[in-house]
Amino acid sequence: MKVLIIGGVAGGATAAARLRRLDETAEIVVIERTGYVSYANCGLPYYVGGAIKDRAKLTLQTPESFRSRFNVDVRVRQEAVAIDRAAKTVAIRRLEDGSEYAESYDKLILSPGAKATVPDLPGMDAKRLFTLRTVEDTFAIADFIEREHPRTATVVGAGFIGLEMAENLTERGIKVTVLQRGGHAMPTLDGDMAALVHNALREHGVTLMLGAGVTGFEEREDGGMRTLLKSAAPVDSDMVLLSVGVTPESDLARDAGLDLGLRGAIKVDEHMRTSDPDIYAVGDAVQVKNFATGDAALIALAGPANKQGRIAADNICGIPRAFKGSQGSSVMKLFDGTVASTGLTCKAAEAAGLGFDYVLLAPANHATYYPGSSSMTLKVVFERSSGRILGAQAVGREGVEKRIDVIATAMRARMTASDLTELDLCYAPPYSSAKDPVNMAGYIIENVLEGRVRQVTWDDVAAVAEKGIRDADEAESPRPPLVLLDCRTDGEFARSHIEGALHIPLDDLRDRLDLLSPDWEIWVYCQSGLRSYVACRILEQHGFSCANIAGGYGFYEQTALDRSVRTDGVGPCGMAAE
Template sequence: MKIVIVGSVAAGTSAAAKARRNTEDAQITIYEKDSYISYSGCGLPYFVGGETSDIGKLTPRDARWFKERYNVEIKTGCEVLTVDSAQKTLCVRNLISGEEFTDTYDRLVWATGSKPFKPQLDGIGSRNVFTVKNPQNAVDVDACIAEHPAKKALIIGGGYIGLEMAVALKERQMGVTILELSSHVMPLMDDEMAAILQKYMTGKGIDVLTSAKVTGFQHSNGMARTVMVEGHEPIPADLFIWSAGIKPEVELAKTMGVKLGITGAIEVDNRMQTNLPDVYAVGDCAQVYSLVTGSPMYRPMGSTANKMGRIAGDVITGGSLKFRGVLGTGIFKVFGLSVAMTGLTEKEARKFGYDIEVIHNIKPNVPDYYPGSAEMTIKAVADRKTEKLLGVQIVGGEGVDKRIDVFVTAITYGARAGDLFHLDLAYAPPFATTKDPVLYTGMILDNALNRGRRIMTTHELIEREQAGEKITIIDVRNKKDRDRGFIEGSLHIPLQKIRSELAGFHKDDLIVVHCNKGVSGNAAQNILINNGFRNVYNLSGGYKQYIIEKNRERK
């Protein structure tokens, strides 16, 4: 059997390696038009920032290594021009010599990945406007900084790579501004969680301009000088990073008759097969589907690409592996802040028609008395009907990675919100609190879903007040906290006095209680409910979450 793979980054090399592990009988060839193979795209900002000084560490394997290790022939600098699916032939051009030749296949795997989304804007091709997609891009950025010392960098796009590049360039003592087309950075997150991230970044000296539509660059002598933004004066900079999203590299596959899905990526089944016989697609050029909803999605990640490649390599050589879908899990770090997400956002859950419970849980990663204690905000979304966890977002210090992986596992295996409390998670002061933030998240959700301890988010509170509902808001914090700031129109009744003030309220009143983060608010809620009050909510995330969302709305 002759296996030909087009593309040699995570998915293509993973497919080749798995196929070879399964059989020694196949002839395996990979065509790659670039000179780099099997590189870590997610590591590129860390090279630019100086954490990784050697680009070779991000490209540890070359064609020779694959030949010796797996007996896989990787031909770099070779671009596949056309494919005839009926004859099972390919026309290939050697980009160095210009020679064109024909090859044949029994099984074909598309692993062409993705490419930056770059509209036709005046000046976007300037020498100091870069994308960061492959190792050469990162090397070029580094060389440009060395050759033309830059004082100010401007980044178009506030997604994963854009934010990581902002940190990298800030670490190199540049002034950094991020322009984001949507209303907040990290559009994959819900807005109030992204607001925590954005506030942190501005506190670190990174300027952020949202709802910013770039219309072009003013340039001279081959160099961009300013970027033009709709509704704003031109913004000058010395270095520009274009990081406004990517799209699947599918043009050639489309010309041979491969079907694209609704996301614009190649449509595959759970065995990575396309609509054409003996043709497969893996990695960033292929469409995946949500493990929660079953709906198609496009979420290019190196981890997913490796998984898809392994499945294709197994299937081609007679194996039984099947793709189970993804949650779209992601994590990144901005200075000392970790940001992670998995599953559905609140916005997505509502779009798919779920009746949802939403909570914000603000807890330290380890006990307050232990060195390194840092707060994390966990937002969890659950389905009221099934009580299953649908999605989680976390912003915080150390330990975010551990918690998001627990939530990923829980969602993957269909855990209900109340199941989280029963997890026997590791505990010792250097690692966690006795009631880990994961357990607390389960407790809050279970109380809201099954025990009448309902939660109201800041967004819902503001929405219902604006609709004219009469809501009594009771602040149960101490005077010191109250003096630092309070919700307009709220009543101040410290928790220890609330029992003596119950007579002042009617038991059918709509009451929202709150503290700083939610714990004392829950205690007050319990007192009211146990005394016969029938319509009591605890404010999700307390005053801390309220003020973040309120400030965001003002902006």
């Protein structure tokens, strides 16, 4: 059997190694366009930043090492240009001299990946405009920094690569401006959770412009770059990194007449087989099933790519194996913080037409009496009708991705909120709390679903606030006068609070119920949402109409801080938008 693999990173490299382990006699040929195979593609930004100092560490595997260990014929700097499905050959071009030859296959695996999306804008050929995908791209950026000592950089796009590069350029002492076309960074988060990311970026000296539509680039006379914006003054910098997403590399598959799906991604069945039974495809170039919804999705991540490579190899060798879908579980270091998520955001749940709700909590990563604890913000999205967990997002420091991994595992088992409450997780004071944050999320969802507490969000508060809290026109609205109740301590209230909120510390509440009217609608907040839940239980049982404001004052402060300093579509000089 002869297996030809197009693309020698992640999925392709995994497939080659697994094939060899399964079949010592197969002929395995890997064609790789770059000069490197099985390289550390997720580590590339950290080479630019200097955390990874040794070039060789990015490329631990070489064509030679791969050949000696796995007896695989790795051909770098060669590109597949056409598939002849009838003849079962692929035309390969040697990039050094442009010469071509035909390579035959019994089975073909396409693992071409996804390329950095390059919009059709003026000035895209500027020398100081970079994208990051390959080892070569990385060295080009790093060499440029060494040579030219840029003091400022503009990063266009605030996804994983954009933000990892913003961090790593900052680590090199470069002042970074991030331009994001949409209303918030990181499409894997909802806007409210992204606010925490925005604040963290600004805290570390990154300038963030949201709603910033880039219209083109210019090379300035002094050699620098100018990034032109649709609705704001242009942004000047010594270099630009473009990271506005990725596009599946499916030209080869399309030209060969293979079925394509979303945004041109290669369609595969659950065995990673394309519409041609002798051609498999894996990794960022293929369309997968979103595990939570069953819908078609594009999820460009290393984990699924590696799994798919192995699955393709197994099926080729007669071991039936299926890829059952991707949850898009991901984590990103952001300076001293961690951002992680799995499954659906609220936005994605809404787009999927699911009846969903969510809870927000701010648990400590471990027992607060043990030194070094920090709190994280955890948002868990669930299906209203079933309590099934649909997704989770978390921002914090230590222990963030642990909780997302646990929830990702629970989602894999289609667990509900009640199941989360029962999870038997490791506890000792340096690691967690007796009720782990994941258990707590389950409890809160259970309380919501079983009607023990009604929750509202800060968005609800904002919507009402526009009409004037407590003075809502009763003629206009059937809603009774709305009162915000702050149940934190005197000290917390004195430090800051919502304008117009009534203040009764939780521990005094039972004695001061006479301050409240049963005719009011009372929305309660504390710092994180836990004490206000206790307050709601007291109020409701005493006949008051009340709701708990999800996320508490801590979350309000974060989102308000973000709103107060946002420069949506406004240049760094504060010039007004169009």
